[in-house]
Amino acid sequence: MRVLAINDISCVGKCSLTVALPIISASGVTCDILPTAILSTHTGGFTGYTFRDLSEDIPPILAHWKSLGLKYDYIVSGYLGSIEQIDMVKSVKRDFLKESGLMIVDPVMGDNGKLYAHFDKPFVEQMKGLCRVADIIVPNLTEACCLTDTDYDSVNEQSYGEIIGKLKELCPCPSVTGCDETGKTGVMSAVYYTNKGGATQRYATEKIEGAFHGAGDVYVSALVGALARGIGLDTAVAIAAEFTKDSIKQTALDKTEARYGLNSESQMYAYLCALEKAAKRG
Ligand code: PXL
Numbered sequence: 001m002r003v004l005a006i007n008d009i010s011c012v013g014k015c016s017l018t019v020a021l022p023i024i025s026a027s028g029v030t031c032d033i034l035p036t037a038i039l040s041t042h043t044g045g046f047t048g049y050t051f052r053d054l055s056e057d058i059p060p061i062l063a064h065w066k067s068l069g070l071k072y073d074y075i076v077s078g079y080l081g082s083i084e085q086i087d088m089v090k091s092v093k094r095d096f097l098k099e100s101g102l103m104i105v106d107p108v109m110g111d112n113g114k115l116y117a118h119f120d121k122p123f124v125e126q127m128k129g130l131c132r133v134a135d136i137i138v139p140n141l142t143e144a145c146c147l148t149d150t151d152y153d154s155v156n157e158q159s160y161g162e163i164i165g166k167l168k169e170l171c172p173c174p175s176v177t178g179c180d181e182t183g184k185t186g187v188m189s190a191v192y193y194t195n196k197g198g199a200t201q202r203y204a205t206e207k208i209e210g211a212f213h214g215a216g217d218v219y220v221s222a223l224v225g226a227l228a229r230g231i232g233l234d235t236a237v238a239i240a241a242e243f244t245k246d247s248i249k250q251t252a253l254d255k256t257e258a259r260y261g262l263n264s265e266s267q268m269y270a271y272l273c274a275l276e277k278a279a280k281r282g
Pocket residue numbers: 008010015016039041042043044079108116213214216217
């Protein structure tokens with residue numbers, strides 16, 4: 001199995017590729033990377049960070065890969081630095097995803113009801129287009145609201161089904177993270193998603209209070225690792241949600257600053273055991 005992760009390298013702060021690469025590789029499959037930008041830290045909670053857009057490097061990288069005849073079973077995209085990079089991801093899908101392969105899009109744009117720095121309405125509109133060519137999309141609740149033109153502040157427990165319904169107009173398999181069932185936004189309180197049969201499902205974990213950076217990256221990476229191991233979507237969602245929740249729980253116990261990301265390293269062994277168990281069951 002060969003996975004391609006398209007995302008930025010935030011050198012400090014444990015998100016994007018510094019999370020995707022170790023988790024997907026540990027799951028037991030090859031993880032190649034296509035970096036979209038290099039930042040000294042991620043943009044959430046830090047100021048004065050450096051940002052080098054790597055768009056210019058991408059066409060020659062892709063030309064070289066074409067000469068090698070590379071094809072991927074899974075392509076997963078995350079943080080994209082510009083509208084042009086959204087088009088680039090579409091062309092990577094066309095040229096490098098196997099016919100039987102799956103495209104997973106994490107439409108990284110915001111959290112806690114707000115867009116991250118550098119993102120605006122035109123970017124959101126283009127991201128809808130990328131979601132249309134994906135097999136699975138993994139927005140958090142904020143991103144799900146952006147993609148469905150839903151007012152984040154008026155969302156409550158009753159809204160989740162409707163949001164999933166609207167997301168399905170973009171992509172057959174949406175998985176929305178961070179849905180709280182008591183009205184407030186929680187961290188990994190519940191994932192709402194659509195399985196292959198088209199029914200809306202919900203997987204709830206224990207809720208850990210607080211805002212933790214990089215949780216979405218841990219979730220999507222663990223999900224892709226599980227899918228690439230041949231585990232079905234329902235079980236893959238459960239494994240990824242528990243791994244993320246346990247990583248958040250450990251981070252809260254550690255009392256590290258939230259902007260430095262999740263302690264998912266401590267939960268890696270448990271994640272791998274869950275994968276082995278599920279893969280054996282078939
Ligand atoms: O975790 C999402 C993410 C990824 N990459 C960069 C970010 C963020 C969120 O703030 O700034 C550069």
